[in-house]
Amino acid sequence: MxxxxxxxxxxxxxxxxxxxxxxxxxxxxxxxxxQQAPKYLWIGCSDSRVIPNQITGLPPGQLLVHRNIANVVMETDPNCMSVIDFAVRILEVRHIIVCGHYGCAGVHTAMSGTTMDPLNEWLDGIRTLWGHHEEDLLEDGTQAAQDRMTELNVGKQMLSLCRTPSVEDAWLNRKSLRVHGWIYGLKDGVLQNLYPDIGSISERTRAESESPSF
Ligand SMILES: [Zn+2]
The missing domain is CATH 1.20.5 (Single alpha-helices involved in coiled-coils or other helix-helix interfaces)
Structure with missing residues (x-):
């Protein structure tokens, strides 16, 4: 063509x-x-096969979306931080979903070593996470290790999100705001809940104590 x-x-x-x-x-x-009055903020991967509104059945206006490679929440990223703050403080969303997906090239790249900047720097946190788990996860083979790392990355980014000033302030002001960690299967289209959701500083502290490597 x-x-x-x-x-x-x-x-x-x-x-x-x-x-x-x-x-x-x-x-x-x-x-x-x-107007837009979304109850949900979606933080997901840029992958062209994971389409947030389509897979959650939500029409325009109901889902605020932020996507980047490997659904990373980084406090030094003004793009992601602005979206979170706008969602929480102005739109007052009630749920934030961090959603990874199996077969994530970003996660696989972080596991396979270094690449070129800027992607290399972007994936640094995932590479560090892989360093903590590499030995254990590789016992079950590469495919299983990739899948498990993708799940662990969702947990890591969930906790990063829960540590942002925007989310902390919402909880300190007793706003109802819950953070969820999901994963999407490219092969079957199914979304799964990976971790208990987090809706307060004490719940975050509990999650942190259960997953010290995050
Ligand atoms: Zn991806």
């Missing part, structure tokens, strides 16, 4: 989508444009 056609097809798809949505729900765009 010539390059221009490759991009034109997206605009054509868009026109078709607008027509279909308007036919089924004439007020859709007026309603959506007037």
């Amino acid at each position: 010539p390059q221009n056609n490759e991009i034109e097809v997206l605009l054509e798809n868009n026109r078709r989508w607008v027509t279909e949505v308007t036919r089924e729900d004439p007020d859709f765009f007026a309603r959506t444009a007037s």
Whole structure:
């Protein structure tokens, strides 16, 4: 397909989508444009196969989304920190979901050694986590180790999220806010809850004591 056609097809798809949505729900765009009031913030991987609204069945307006490679929550990343703060303080979301996925190339890259910057630096925290668990996890083979590391990464990022000032302030101000750690299966489309959710500083402390390597 010539390059221009490759991009034109997206605009054509868009026109078709607008027509279909308007036919089924004439007020859709007026309603959506007037406000957003999502109850949920999704922090997931950029992977093109993991589409948050599609896999949770949520229409536009109900899910605020932040995605990056390997669903990393890093306090030095102003992008992620801004999204979290906007979600918690302004939109007052009630749930934040950190969602990893099996077959995550970002996690696999961190496990296989170093790569080029900026990705190398981005994956540094996952590489450190791998260093803590490499010996144990490799006993069950590479595939099992990759899957388990992807799960552990969700736990690590969950706790990073729970340590951000935005989330701590919400809990200190007694706002209802719960942090969840999920994983998505590319092979079956199923979302699974990996860890007990965290909704207070004392619950975070308990989770930290149970997972010291995070
Ligand atoms: Zn990924």
